[in-house]
Amino acid sequence: MSRSDSLAATREVTLVDLVDRLLGGGVVISGDITLAVADIDLVQVSLRALVASVEKVASG
Amino acid sequence: VIYVYAIGEHEGRLTAFVKPVDGAPEPEPETLLNHDRVVYSLMERGPVLPMRFGTVLDDETEVRSLLLSRRKELRDMLARVRGRVEFGVRGEQTKATSGRAYMHARLDRKRSLAPLAELAADSRARHKDTAYLVDRDLADAFKERARSMKLALSGPWPPYSFTGALDD
Numbered sequence: 446m447s448r449s450d451s452l453a454a455t456r457e458v459t460l461v462d463l464v465d466r467l468l469g470g471g472v473v474i475s476g477d478i479t480l481a482v483a484d485i486d487l488v489q490v491s492l493r494a495l496v497a498s499v500e501k502v503a504s505g
Numbered sequence: 506v507i508y509v510y511a512i513g514e515h516e517g518r519l520t521a522f523v524k525p526v527d528g529a530p531e532p533e534p535e536t537l538l539n540h541d542r543v544v545y546s547l548m549e550r551g552p553v554l555p556m557r558f559g560t561v562l563d564d565e566t567e568v569r570s571l572l573l574s575r576r577k578e579l580r581d582m583l584a585r586v587r588g589r590v591e592f593g594v595r596g597e598q599t600k601a602t603s604g605r606a607y608m609h610a611r612l613d614r615k616r617s618l619a620p621l622a623e624l625a626a627d628s629r630a631r632h633k634d635t636a637y638l639v640d641r642d643l644a645d646a647f648k649e650r651a652r653s654m655k656l657a658l659s660g661p662w663p664p665y666s667f668t669g670a671l672d673d
Contacts, residue, residue: 455648456660456661457659457660461633462593462634462662463537463538463541464532464537465632465633465634466593466662466665467537467558468559469632470555470557470665470668471555471556471557471558471560471668472555472556472557472560472668472669473557473560474571
């Protein structure tokens with residue numbers, strides 16, 4: 446997808462805007478958010494580590 | 506526990522993008538950037554609803570029940586952000602000395618930003634900037650216009666500012 450490539454290539458991200466969005470935006474689940482100490486490597490996240498479809502569960 | 510980055514679609518199905526972790530990460534520049542990077546790359550594959558940074562759920566069952574119980578809301582939110590990205594536009598800080606001056610400044614700002622709002626599907630006043638939800642097809646035009654108006658632009662972002670709270 447060349448269009449999204451060009452979008453990403455010119456992405457402008459400042460830490461201030463990032464913090465404002467990540468800590469003040471996004472989907473919030475009431476009461477279930479915990480911020481705790483963790484020493485994990487998020488870089489190694491795998492897109493395959495996804496929880497598959499609930500709709501499959503729902504229909505099946 | 507399970508860290509939830511975002512909710513989106515996989516092969517047309519409602520999907521949570523997760524990673525098993527020992528605990529929620531602390532908000533540090535590195536972890537914040539990583540969260541953003543993951544959500545951004547997910548957005549390149551389809552519509553996503555970013556989760557608030559630091560969201561962890563107990564187990565897979567909890568993730569599934571979240572998706573199931575909020576299915577309609579999540580689908581509606583996904584439909585709204587499909588094919589769209591978020592941009593942030595920062596203007597001058599208004600240092601109003603009175604309530605009246607403040608209201609005037611707000612009104613002026615809203616008026617001056619109208620040409621940008623024209624190109625956006627939606628907008629939200631944020632703490633430090635104004636967020637716009639923009640069709641990908643109009644992204645270049647939007648950036649161009651912001652530049653011509655000499656406004657500081659950030660993005661494209663995943664739609665952090667256009668996802669609602671899932672309240673009980």
